[in-house]
Each structure stands twice: as structure tokens, then as C-alpha cells.
Amino acid sequence: MATKAVPAIKCTDLTKVFGQRKALDKASFELPQGAFLSIFGPNGAGKTTLLRILSTLARPSSGKAQVLGHDLIEKPGDIRAYIGLISHKPLLYLDLTAEENLLLTAKLYGVENPEQRVSELLATVELTSRRHDIVRTFSRGMTQRVSIARALVHSPQVIFLDEPYSGLDPHAVRIFDDLLQKIRLQGVEQRDGVGVEQGDGVGVPLFAEAKSGTPTPSPCSTPTPSPCSTPTPSLCSTPSPRTFCMVSHDMQKGLALATHLLLLERGKVVLFAEKDQVDPEEFVHLYHKSVGMGVA
Amino acid sequence: MSKKNDAQQMSATYKKPSTFQHYKILLGKDLRREFRTREMLTSMGIYTVLVLVIFGIALMQAPEKVDILQMAGGLFWAIIVFTSLLGLNRSFSYEKEDGALEGILLVPLDRSVIFLSKLTANLLFLLIVEIIAVPLFYIFFLSGLPMHPTLPWALLPLLVGTIGIAGVGTLLATITINTRGKDVLLALLFVPLIVPLLYACVSATTLAITGSPTLMDAYVPALALAIGYDVIMILVSWVLYDFVVSA
Amino acid sequence: MDPILEVIYSTVLSSAPYLIAAYALMWAVMLIYIIYSNRSLSNTEKQLSALEEAITQLESKA
Amino acid sequence: MSNKTSKLDALALPFLIIGGVLIIFAFVFNFTVTPMALGDIEVPEPAMIGGKIVTTTLLLSQKIFFYHMPVAVISMVALAFTAAYGIMFLRTRNTKYDIRAQTATEMSLVFVSMTMVSGVAWTRHDWGAWWVWEPRLITYLILMLMVIAYFILRTAVSDPERRATYSSVFGIIVAVNAPISFMITRLVPSTHPVVFRSDSGLPPLMLIPLLLTILGFSLIAFALFRQRVRARQMEEQVESLKLRLDDLRG
Numbered sequence: 001m002a003t004k005a006v007p008a009i010k011c012t013d014l015t016k017v018f019g020q021r022k023a024l025d026k027a028s029f030e031l032p033q034g035a036f037l038s039i040f041g042p043n044g045a046g047k048t049t050l051l052r053i054l055s056t057l058a059r060p061s062s063g064k065a066q067v068l069g070h071d072l073i074e075k076p077g078d079i080r081a082y083i084g085l086i087s088h089k090p091l092l093y094l095d096l097t098a099e100e101n102l103l104l105t106a107k108l109y110g111v112e113n114p115e116q117r118v119s120e121l122l123a124t125v126e127l128t129s130r131r132h133d134i135v136r137t138f139s140r141g142m143t144q145r146v147s148i149a150r151a152l153v154h155s156p157q158v159i160f161l162d163e164p165y166s167g168l169d170p171h172a173v174r175i176f177d178d179l180l181q182k183i184r185l186q187g188v189e190q191r192d193g194v195g196v197e198q199g200d201g202v203g204v205p206l207f208a209e210a211k212s213g214t215p216t217p218s219p220c221s222t223p224t225p226s227p228c229s230t231p232t233p234s235l236c237s238t239p240s241p242r243t244f245c246m247v248s249h250d251m252q253k254g255l256a257l258a259t260h261l262l263l264l265e266r267g268k269v270v271l272f273a274e275k276d277q278v279d280p281e282e283f284v285h286l287y288h289k290s291v292g293m294g295v296a
Numbered sequence: 297m298s299k300k301n302d303a304q305q306m307s308a309t310y311k312k313p314s315t316f317q318h319y320k321i322l323l324g325k326d327l328r329r330e331f332r333t334r335e336m337l338t339s340m341g342i343y344t345v346l347v348l349v350i351f352g353i354a355l356m357q358a359p360e361k362v363d364i365l366q367m368a369g370g371l372f373w374a375i376i377v378f379t380s381l382l383g384l385n386r387s388f389s390y391e392k393e394d395g396a397l398e399g400i401l402l403v404p405l406d407r408s409v410i411f412l413s414k415l416t417a418n419l420l421f422l423l424i425v426e427i428i429a430v431p432l433f434y435i436f437f438l439s440g441l442p443m444h445p446t447l448p449w450a451l452l453p454l455l456v457g458t459i460g461i462a463g464v465g466t467l468l469a470t471i472t473i474n475t476r477g478k479d480v481l482l483a484l485l486f487v488p489l490i491v492p493l494l495y496a497c498v499s500a501t502t503l504a505i506t507g508s509p510t511l512m513d514a515y516v517p518a519l520a521l522a523i524g525y526d527v528i529m530i531l532v533s534w535v536l537y538d539f540v541v542s543a
Numbered sequence: 544m545d546p547i548l549e550v551i552y553s554t555v556l557s558s559a560p561y562l563i564a565a566y567a568l569m570w571a572v573m574l575i576y577i578i579y580s581n582r583s584l585s586n587t588e589k590q591l592s593a594l595e596e597a598i599t600q601l602e603s604k605a
Numbered sequence: 606m607s608n609k610t611s612k613l614d615a616l617a618l619p620f621l622i623i624g625g626v627l628i629i630f631a632f633v634f635n636f637t638v639t640p641m642a643l644g645d646i647e648v649p650e651p652a653m654i655g656g657k658i659v660t661t662t663l664l665l666s667q668k669i670f671f672y673h674m675p676v677a678v679i680s681m682v683a684l685a686f687t688a689a690y691g692i693m694f695l696r697t698r699n700t701k702y703d704i705r706a707q708t709a710t711e712m713s714l715v716f717v718s719m720t721m722v723s724g725v726a727w728t729r730h731d732w733g734a735w736w737v738w739e740p741r742l743i744t745y746l747i748l749m750l751m752v753i754a755y756f757i758l759r760t761a762v763s764d765p766e767r768r769a770t771y772s773s774v775f776g777i778i779v780a781v782n783a784p785i786s787f788m789i790t791r792l793v794p795s796t797h798p799v800v801f802r803s804d805s806g807l808p809p810l811m812l813i814p815l816l817l818t819i820l821g822f823s824l825i826a827f828a829l830f831r832q833r834v835r836a837r838q839m840e841e842q843v844e845s846l847k848l849r850l851d852d853l854r855g
Contacts, residue, residue: 019765020845057398059542059698080404081312089395091402093325095333107321108403110313150399467778471771475761484757488750489778491743492786499793514794521789532781536774539695543770547652555641555665558730565669565726566632569676569719573825576715577621580829584836591839594846601853 006069008033008158008243009054014063016049016267023049025267026063031260033068033157034241036184038254041264042291047247048162050264054245055085055160067158081109084151087162090143091150094136098127098146101135102153109154121149125179141172148179159183161246165253180257183242251287255280265290318405319413326417329390340383340425345432347375352436364437369450369502372433373494376457379429380422381483384465387418388473401542411466411537415530419462426454444507449515453504456522457497463530464489470540489529496522614831621828627821628672631814635671638810642667671811673723675819677745679826680716681783683709684748688780691773700841703769706776707759708833712826714752720745740790747786751779 009031016024024046031037039047052058054067056076065072067079085091092101099118106114122128125145135143144164151159165173248254255261261278263271263286270290271283313321330336351371355364391397400410430451468485472478500518503511640657642664651658690706693699724745728737736742758775762768807815 020841020848055402057401061698077404080402083402085398085402087395087398089398091395091399093329093390093396094394095329095390096325100328104321104325105399105403107313108318108400108405110311110317112311464778467774471758471775472761474764474767475758475771476763477761481758481761484750484754485775488747488754489782491747492782492789495743495786496789496793518793521793525785525789528781528785529778532778536695536777539770540774543767545652547648547650548654550646550648558665561726561730562665562669565723566672568722568726569672572715572719572722577829580832580836584832584839587836587839587843590843591846594843594850598846598850598853601850 006033007031007066008035009037009065009067009245011054011065011072012063014050014053014065015061016046016053016058017061022267024053024060027264027267027269028063029262029269029272031243031245033243035259036244036257037246037260037262038258039245039247039262039264040251040254040287041270044266045264045290046267047264049267051160051162051245051247055083056080057085081154082157084154084156084159085162086144086148086151086159086164088164088166090135090147092135092143092146094143095134097132097134098122098138098149099131101146102149105150105153111154117153118149121152124152124182125149126175139172140167141169141175144168144172144176145179148176148183152183156242158243158245161244161248163248164246165248165250184244186242251284255283263287263290312404315406315409318409319416322400322410322413323416326387326413327420330417330421335390336383336386336421337424339386340379340421341428343382344375344379344425344429347378348429348432348436351375355437365441365506366502368433368437368505369498371437372429373457373498373501375429375433376422376426376454377461377487377490377494379425380418380458380461380465381486383421383425384418384469384486385472385479385482387414387421387466388469389478392473397541406538407541408534408537410541411470411534414470415462415466418466419459422458422462423455426458430454438505444505446504446507446511448504449511450501450504453497453500453519453522456519456526457493460493460522460526460529461490463526463533464493467533467537467540470537474543493522493525493529496525614835617828617831617835620824624821624824624826624828627817627824631671631817631821634817635668635814640810641665642811669723669727671814671818673720673727674815675822676716676723677720678819679822680713680720680745680748681787682823683713683716683826684752684776684780684783687713687776691776691780694769694773698766698769700765700769701838703773704837704841705834706773708830708837710752710755710772710776711833712830714749714756715829716822716826717745717749717752721749743790744783744787748779748783751782755779 007030009029011030012028013026014024014028015022015026023044027046027050039050041047049058053060054065054072056072056079060073068082070078070082072079093104096104099122102118102121103114106117111117119128119131122131125148127142127145127149130138130142135146138146164176168176244257246254246257255275258275260274261271261283262269263283271278271286351374355367355371388397391400401407465482465486468482468489472482472485475481496518500515500522503515503518508514643659644664648659653659686709687706690702690709694702694706721742724742725735728739728742729735755772755775759768759772762771
């Protein structure tokens with residue numbers, strides 16, 4: 001199974017029923033790895049429902065879905081190792097310090113030498129100085145950065161963003177954009193799907209050789225070859241770019257970052273296409289039409 | 297930003313921890329958070345003292361011939377049930393408000409471990425509060441009276457009862473965090489379910505306190521039934537927990 | 544009535560009202576429930592037929 | 606409506622009628638043919654009544670037992686159905702089972718209230734107090750509280766799937782708890798002897814009305830269960846039609 005061909009996300013007829021209402025109605029699309037999908041739609045169109053289902057926080061009523069080749073319904077456990085969620089909710093313990101939160105998550109994922117990993121992450125989000133402070137004392141922007149660090153602890157291959165910009169002041173938005181750009185630029189060692197069983201270690205070597213020229217605008221920087229550090233048998237694999245899935249009401253941000261667009265309305269997929277194949281005016285027109293029609 | 301290579305810096309190797317490790321980590325989190333905020337311990341401790349005072353004033357008027365010994369077991373368990381209700385409600389409220397529980401649900405782990413770690417945490421906090429409540433209860437109600445040698449036997453049903461309360465309470469608290477009017481609802485769901493355990497524990501405790509001659513042949517079956525209740529109810533709660541926490 | 548029979552039947556008379564109350568209340572609970580169930584069934588049926596009518600009308604018009 | 610249910614529903618009405626006839630027949634039989642139970646208060650001198658020597662007082666109040674016990678049994682059985690449907694829902698997540706679990710609990714509530722009503726009346730006469738903390742009454746009191754809590758829980762949760770999951774889980778816990786409380790309240794030695802002397806062997810003349818009543822109430826329970834399930838399924842259809850109506854009009 002060529003690791004490159006496996007789509008990041010593939011759903012067929014994904015449906016979610018709330019009582020009599022269909023929050024998601026036979027949504028089907030396939031997203032290649034390394035893409036940045038922006039999901040648009042009026043309130044109640046099923047955007048958040050779709051994201052919660054794909055991030056294994058909610059169960060679909062019917063239909064099939066696969067993330068990185070793993071079945072969402074049979075084996076959600078496997079998928080959780082490869083995905084991260086950044087949401088408007090911090091997903092943190094506000095009464096613990098930034099470092100304690102990240103250490104907790106790192107240990108839960110089983111990251112080796114968690115202390116070193118946490119200090120790396122705190123450096124990335126520029127919060128090293130505040131590592132021993134209680135998160136409750138942080139500003140909304142700083143909490144968001146800890147939340148990003150939390151989502152990256154196990155270097156996930158697919159990152160879901162649920163309204164990440166809501167409540168951020170302009171300064172925090174700029175920092176968030178820089179971080180997002182930095183994360184997109186770095187590829188990530190892809191766990192070879194084959195080597196993953198529930199029980200055994202999911203070690204993946206730090207080492208990654210050949211540069212993978214992927215068409216998407218995020219060129220992978222070539223990591224310097226270093227010997228396979230972990231003895232685990234899984235294959236040394238080529239890095240692959242991270243995949244993003246964002247739900248946001250911020251039209252400009254969504255369009256600017258996206259490589260693929262998905263328009264949802266009343267749970268149905270109205271449009272799913274690569275951004276450069278979609279004429280912007282037509283998309284904006286379609287969006288306003290659906291927003292006009294959408295449930296207030 | 298150090299010149300270190302970005303790709304290397306953002307990736308990590310990891311090995312899926314065992315369930316017991318998950319249990320320890322989650323329990324550590326609960327204990328650390330509680331010993332920092334001491335939210336549950338202080339509120340339960342103060343609540344116990346208040347209930348003791350109320351019972352004291354309520355019974356003060358009772359004429360001398362009322363045998364406090366007979367009622368002591370029942371009184372004590374009433375305090376324990378009310379206090380644990382308060383504690384159980386708070387044990388989950390902070391998990392829900394910042395989405396912290398969802399953060400844990402995102403991690404690939406066996407979700408009933410969350411039940412076991414929460415149960416242990418709640419059990420420890422209840423026991424800590426009981427360490428204050430027992431001597432205080434003794435001072436307030438039993439100090440003047442002659443004590444029977446069998447008094448220490450009352451501690452066993454206390455432990456068994458607290459385990460049962462923590463088990464059933466943790467499952468029900470997980471249900472009520474997502475509902476409206478959660479405090480009242482937890483009490484409503486919790487009290488009828490805990491009645492059998494209470495029935496057995498109060499009987500065992502009273503026998504121990506009053507030191508009645510038929511102690512052994514009545515005390516042991518009551519305690520055994522309480523233990524039976526714990527085993528069955530905690531097992532059922534453990535099996536059902538994944539459905540509840542993922543709902 | 545000779546005293547012996549009186550003792551034998553002593554509890555009968557006193558228990559009569561409670562007996563009647565018990566059975567009356569049980570019947571009452573059952574009957575109330577049956578009436579409630581029938582009524583809720585019938586007005587749901589009415590609602591259903593009304594809605595179906597409205598929909599067929601709309602669909603025929605559209 | 607799938608035809609499977611309509612076949613069962615067709616049975617609903619006849620069962621209701623047969624059940625009604627049975628319990629009325631048992632009621633009449635109980636008060637005519639069945640002799641009164643023997644009380645435990647000794648009579649100074651035996652007397653001859655209806656060809657039998659009577660040495661103790663006669664208990665009319667014991668006649669409440671003939672509806673009390675069947676109704677109590679059915680409330681417990683209904684709870685078992687709640688748990689079964691709850692487990693089925695958790696496995697298949699199909700709302701069909703949630704509707705049946707909710708209806709089974711409703712039946713349990715109706716029958717346990719009948720149990721309580723008759724139990725309290727019986728205690729009032731036999732023990733002179735409206736309430737006695739004795740095993741049988743405690744068991745059915747907390748059973749009633751748990752079933753009421755079940756419905757309050759249902760109203761407190763808005764999201765349909767979460768509501769169904771929580772009530773299935775709580776239904777199972779309650780069904781597990783009921784027999785435990787039945788056992789514990791009787792096995793833990795307490796000061797109160799069991800009030801109702803019903804467990805002693807029943808003479809055939811008493812057994813007949815009892816079994817008929819159990820059968821009668823079971824048929825009624827089945828009929829009402831089917832009717833309530835059909836009503837609830839129809840309510841769901843009404844909801845979905847309303848939504849379609851909004852779409853058409855929207």
C-alpha cells in the first residue's frame with residue numbers, strides 16, 4: 001500500500017441524525033494528504049458535526065469514513081494516534097500549569113522523553129518563559145498557543161481546526177498564522193500504516209531520508225539523515241506533509257489558507273473541489289446563496 | 297528559533313503506554329489538580345462540619361433516655377452520603393467546562409480507565425474527609441457514652457460503603473455533567489441506587505457501635521452483602537462507562 | 544354474635560375500608576393510564592393525518 | 606409501518622380485553638370462593654365456621670395480596686425489559702429500542718405505583734401506621750424513585766442520542782439494582798419481621814385467583830406496551846413530517 005496514495009480523509013455517505021433532523025446527510029469526499037481543507041456553510045449546516053465525527057469525538061449514524069486508511073467506525077482508537085484537534089475550547093486543565101498540561105498529554109500519548117518534547121513545543125509556541133504558570137492566568141491568545149502545542153505533542157498527521165480564530169485579538173491572530181505556517185512547512189514522519197498494531201510499540205524513527213516533492217505548496221524541507229534511533233521494526237518512511245481540516249466563519253482566512261474547499265448546507269455537500277479549480281466569484285456567490293437559504 | 301531542523305523538531309517517537317500507565321497518569325492529574333486547588337476537599341470538609349452541627353442542634357433537645365448509640369450509625373452515614381454527593385458533583389465539573397475531558401478522549405486509550413482513575417481519586421478524597429469526620433462525629437455525639445470494644449469494627453463498613461459510593465457516584469456524575477440542573481439530578485439518580493448499600497452499611501455500623509452480643513452472626517452477613525453490592529455495581533459501571541463518557 | 548365469632552371476625556370489619564381503598568386506587572391508576580394512553584394515541588393519529596394531508600397538498604401544488 | 610409490528614399490534618386489543626376479564630374474574634373468585642387467610646392471634650375457644658374448625662382470627666386484609674403481588678412482579682419484569690432494550694440500543698444505536706425501553710419503564714412506573722398504593726393500604730391496616738420501613742415497602746419505594754428519576758433524566762438531556770444512551774445505561778443500572786435491593790433488604794437482619802405473610806405455601810383455592818391475576822395483568826401490560834410503542838413511533842413520524850413540511854414551505 002503506497003503510503004503516498006492513501007487519502008488523508010475519505011468519507012462515503014457519512015450521515016448523522018439528531019432525532020429527526022439530519023445534521024449530516026450522505027457527505028462524501030476524498031481529501032489527499034497534505035491538503036488544507038476549509039469547510040464553509042451557514043450555521044447548523046453540519047460543519048462542526050463533520051469535524052467532531054472525523055476527530056472521533058462523535059459517532060456517525062451511518063456511512064463509512066477512513067482517516068489515513070484506518071476505518072473510523074471499527075477502529076477509532078487507531079486514528080486517534082494520528083490526529084490532533086485545535087478548537088475554540090482550550091481542551092486543557094486551566095488549574096494546571098502549561099508544562100503540566102503538555103506533560104500530561106505527552107505521557108498519555110506515550111511520547112518518549114516527554115520533558116524534552118514539551119520544552120521543544122513550548123519553544124515553538126514561544127511560551128517557554130510561562131511554562132510554570134497556571135493556564136487560567138493566560139490570555140486567550142496564550143491559551144490558544146498552549147492548545148496548539150497540546151495538539152502537536154504526538155506530531156499528528158491530520159490536524160482539525162474548529163473555529164480556531166474565534167475570540168483571538170489581532171496580535172494573537174498574527175501569532176497563530178505564523179504558527180500555522182510553521183507547522184504546515186514541516187512535514188512529519190508518517191507512521192507506516194502496516195507497522196501499526198494496537199498492542200505493539202508505534203515507534204517511528206527520527207530518521208527520514210529522500211525529499212518528497214509533493215505538489216502541494218508546502219515543500220518538505222530535507223531533514224539531515226541521522227541513524228535510525230529507535231530499534232522498533234517499523235519501516236523508515238518518507239516524510240509526508242500534514243493535512244489540515246478547518247471550520248471557520250472567517251471567509252478570507254479560510255480561502256487564503258485552503259487548497260480544497262468544502263461547502264456544506266443542511267448537512268449536504270454542496271461543493272467539494274480544489275481551490276484552484278473553483279472560480280472565486282462563483283464560490284462566494286454560492287456561499288451567500290446557501291447562507292441566505294441556511295437555517296438562521 | 298534554533299537552527300535545528302524543523303522536521304526533526306516537530307516529530308516525536310512514541311510507544312503506546314499500557315492501561316496501567318494511563319491509569320497512573322490520569323490519577324496523578326486528578327490528585328495534582330485537587331491538591332493545588334483543594335476545591336473538593338475544603339468544600340466537603342466544611343460541609344461535613346455544618347451537617348454535624350445541624351444534627352447536633354437537632355438532637356440536643358432529645359430527652360436523656362434517647363439512646364444515641366442506636367442512632368449513631370445511621371446519623372454518620374447520612375453525613376457521608378450528603379458530603380459525597382457534594383464532592384462527586386465537583387469532581388467532574390472542571391473536566392467539562394474547559395473541554396479538558398474531550399482532550400483526554402482524543403487520546404488513544406481505553407476509556408474505562410478514566411472511570412477507574414476517577415473512582416480512585418474520588419475514593420481518596422472521600423477517605424481524607426472521613427479522617428476528619430470520624431473523630432469529629434465521635435466528639436460531638438459519642439464522647440460521653442461508654443464505648444464498646446467492637447467500635448473499631450465500624451471502620452470496615454465505612455471503607456466498603458465509601459468504595460461503593462465512589463463507584464456508583466463516579467458513573468452517575470459522568471452522566472449528569474451533560475445535563476441541566478446537574479446537582480439535583482445527581483442526588484436524584486444517586487440516592488435510590490445507593491439505598492441497598494446504605495441499608496447494609498448502617499446495619500453493620502450500628503452493630504459495631506452498639507457492640508450487641510449477636511454482633512458476629514449479624515455483622516458479617518451485612519458486610520458481605522455490602523461487598524457484594526460494591527463488586528456488582530462497580531463491575532456494571534465499569535462495563536457501561538465507555539458508552540457514557542463517549543456519548 | 545357470640546363473643547368467640549366476634550374475636551374471629553374482629554379484623555374483618557376494621558380492614559374493609561382499607562381493602563376497598565386499595566383495590567379502588569389500583570383500579571384507578573390502571574384506568575387513568577389506559578385513558579391517557581388511548582387519548583394520546585388518538586390525537587397523535589389526528590396530528591399525523593393532518594400533517595400528511597398538508598404535505599400531499601403542498602407536493603401536489605409544487 | 607412495517608407489517609411485523611402491525612401483526613403484534615392487532616393482538617393488543619384482544620389481549621387487553623382478555624386480560625381485563627381475567628382480573629375481574631380473579632377478583633370475584635377471590636372474594637367469593639377463597640377462604641380468608643388465618644391470622645396469628647389465637648382465639649380463646651375454637652369455633653365451627655362453614656364446616657371447618659377455626660382457631661385464630663380471620664384476615665380480610667390479606668385479600669389485598671391477590672392484586673399486590675402480581676402487580677409487583679410485573680413491575681420488576683417490565684424493568685427487565687427496560688434493561689434488555691437498553692442493551693440492544695447501546696449495541697445497535699437504533700432509536701427503535703430506545704422507544705421500547707422508555708415504554709417498558711413507563712409500564713414499570715404504572716405497576717409499581719399500583720404496588721405502592723396497595724402496599725401502603727395493607728400496612729396501614731395491619732400495622733396501624735401509614736408507613737413501615739420494612740423490606741418489601743423499601744424495595745418498591747426506591748424502585749418507584751428510580752423509575753421517576755429515569756424520566757426526569759430523560760427530560761434533562763436535550764440531545765436525542767445522548768438522552769437515549771444515558772437512559773439506556775441508567776435503565777440497566779436500575780434493573781441490576783432492583784434485585785440487589787430486594788435481596789439486601791431481606792437478608793440483612795433487621796428489627797422488622799416481614800409484614801406480609803404471603804410467601805408461605807398457598808392453598809390451591811388461593812393460588813388460582815393469584816395465577817389468573819398475574820396472567821391477566823401480563824396481557825394488559827403487553828397490550829398497553831404495544832399501544833404506547835405505536836403511539837411513540839407515530840409521534841416520531843409527526844416530527845419528521847413537520848420537518849419535511851418546513852423544508853417544503855422554506
